Amino acid sequence: MLGHTAAKLITTPIISTQIRCLSVLSGIREQIQNELQLIKDAGTFKHERVITSPQAARVTIQGRDQPLLNFCANNYLGLSSNSEVISAAKSALATHGAGMSSVRFICGTQDIHKELEKKISTFHQKEDSILYSSCFDANAGFFEAFLNEDDVIISDTLNHASIIDGIRLSKAKRLRYKHMDMDDLEMQLKDNQKSRRRLVVSDGVFSMDGDITPLKDILFLASKYNALVFLDECHATGLFGKSGRGTEDYYDVIGKVHIINSTLGKALGGASGGYTSGPKEIIDLLRQKSRPYLFSNTLPPPMVAGASKVLDILMRSSQLTEKLASNTKQFRDKMTSLGFKILGANHPICPVYLGDARLATGMAEDMLNRGIYVIGFSYPVVPEGQARIRVQLSAVHSSEDVDTCVNAFAEIGKSKGVI
Numbered sequence: 001m002l003g004h005t006a007a008k009l010i011t012t013p014i015i016s017t018q019i020r021c022l023s024v025l026s027g028i029r030e031q032i033q034n035e036l037q038l039i040k041d042a043g044t045f046k047h048e049r050v051i052t053s054p055q056a057a058r059v060t061i062q063g064r065d066q067p068l069l070n071f072c073a074n075n076y077l078g079l080s081s082n083s084e085v086i087s088a089a090k091s092a093l094a095t096h097g098a099g100m101s102s103v104r105f106i107c108g109t110q111d112i113h114k115e116l117e118k119k120i121s122t123f124h125q126k127e128d129s130i131l132y133s134s135c136f137d138a139n140a141g142f143f144e145a146f147l148n149e150d151d152v153i154i155s156d157t158l159n160h161a162s163i164i165d166g167i168r169l170s171k172a173k174r175l176r177y178k179h180m181d182m183d184d185l186e187m188q189l190k191d192n193q194k195s196r197r198r199l200v201v202s203d204g205v206f207s208m209d210g211d212i213t214p215l216k217d218i219l220f221l222a223s224k225y226n227a228l229v230f231l232d233e234c235h236a237t238g239l240f241g242k243s244g245r246g247t248e249d250y251y252d253v254i255g256k257v258h259i260i261n262s263t264l265g266k267a268l269g270g271a272s273g274g275y276t277s278g279p280k281e282i283i284d285l286l287r288q289k290s291r292p293y294l295f296s297n298t299l300p301p302p303m304v305a306g307a308s309k310v311l312d313i314l315m316r317s318s319q320l321t322e323k324l325a326s327n328t329k330q331f332r333d334k335m336t337s338l339g340f341k342i343l344g345a346n347h348p349i350c351p352v353y354l355g356d357a358r359l360a361t362g363m364a365e366d367m368l369n370r371g372i373y374v375i376g377f378s379y380p381v382v383p384e385g386q387a388r389i390r391v392q393l394s395a396v397h398s399s400e401d402v403d404t405c406v407n408a409f410a411e412i413g414k415s416k417g418v419i
């Protein structure tokens with residue numbers, strides 16, 4: 001038993017430490033509240049709508065009785081709620097469990113992980129592939145593992161945030177070329193001939209503008225200046241090109257890009273997961289050195305089986321990619337003939353260009369009130385004065401769904417003097 005004095009000596013510092021901790025936290029809370037207020041004042045605070053149905057052409061959201069026609073998901077092929085994909089995921093849950101409780105190299109590699117990697121390689125016509133928990137992780141884990149201070153990365157200025165972050169982690173010399181500017185790229189390739197390795201890095205499709213990287217020119221310059229090409233195909237894999245094999249397919253150069261990073265979280269079932277696909281030695285090296293692969297958990301079996309089923313569906317028929325291409329053409333043609341400016345080319349990301357941020361937000365709100373779910377994008381997500389509503393088509397939209405969306409744009413656009 002402690003005497004009265006001893007107990008006092010022990011409890012006093014504990015109480016005063018607790019009080020100090022609380023006052024430190026309350027100071028920090030205030031700083032963060034100020035920071036959040038600045039974000040709100042700048043009009044860039046992001047609110048999240050709560051969906052109460054599966055991801056699909058029509059979704060229900062909290063606070064609204066009627067379902068909304070959904071034109072803002074990356075569910076390009078509508079496979080997020082496809083019955084074959086769901087039943088493949090369910091049976092993997094039964095046969096392989098809910099999760100692996102391990103990273104790959106300790107005891108987290110199942111037969112289905114190896115099968116999926118093989119299917120991805122076949123799909124992209126590459127030698128090997130490696131799975132990650134997301135494409136963000138694949139991008140975070142690639143550059144640092146593959147390149148060092150003797151190498152140079154030349155990256156498109158509008159590449160995705162995860163590429164930018166991944167490149168920051170690498171010790172290679174980091175250069176950027178102006179968006180899709182081949183003269184600038186050539187100049188930088190020419191200037192860096194002494195580096196051990198040169199890597200040109202680009203998104204296949206840029207998600208804010210729906211524009212497509214000039215892949216043939218990039219491949220030409222890469223071969224002229226002895227460089228490798230890395231493509232992020234998140235908005236292309238499964239949906240773009242005749243057979244859905246992405247930007248390589250669109251330009252008819254399947255198999256020519258050296259390294260492809262992509263996601264399982266958009267067209268390929270929409271759950272989660274990413275991968276790198278490329279030459280065997282590079283993939284072998286990533287398995288040894290890539291930190292998100294080495295130090296993060298394996299993809300859970302239901303996700304692996306779901307993505308594997310999606311690849312089976314894609315490799316047996318091009319019906320979904322054809323339907324998506326036809327919906328995209330219908331939307332782009334009709335909107336353009338109404339007088340709207342649609343950015344990008346031939347891709348289901350169809351940004352309806354408006355310029356003014358308030359106009360974009362107001363029109364997106366009016367569309368929502370007509371039962372159509374679209375989102376307005378403004379600064380800083382896109383450059384100032386270049387606000388737009390980004391519409392994304394899906395293969396599960398019917399032709400009537402597309403017309404409903406176009407008609408709503410027509411009515412609202414006329415009432416606001418846009419067309």
Ligand SMILES: Cc1ncc(COP(=O)(O)O)c(C=O)c1O
Nearest residue numbers: 134135136160162234263265274
């Ligand atoms: C171009 C691009 N790269 C990478 C990612 C990250 O993919 P994931 O959701 O699999 O992490 C995204 C997702 O928005 C993307 O659009």
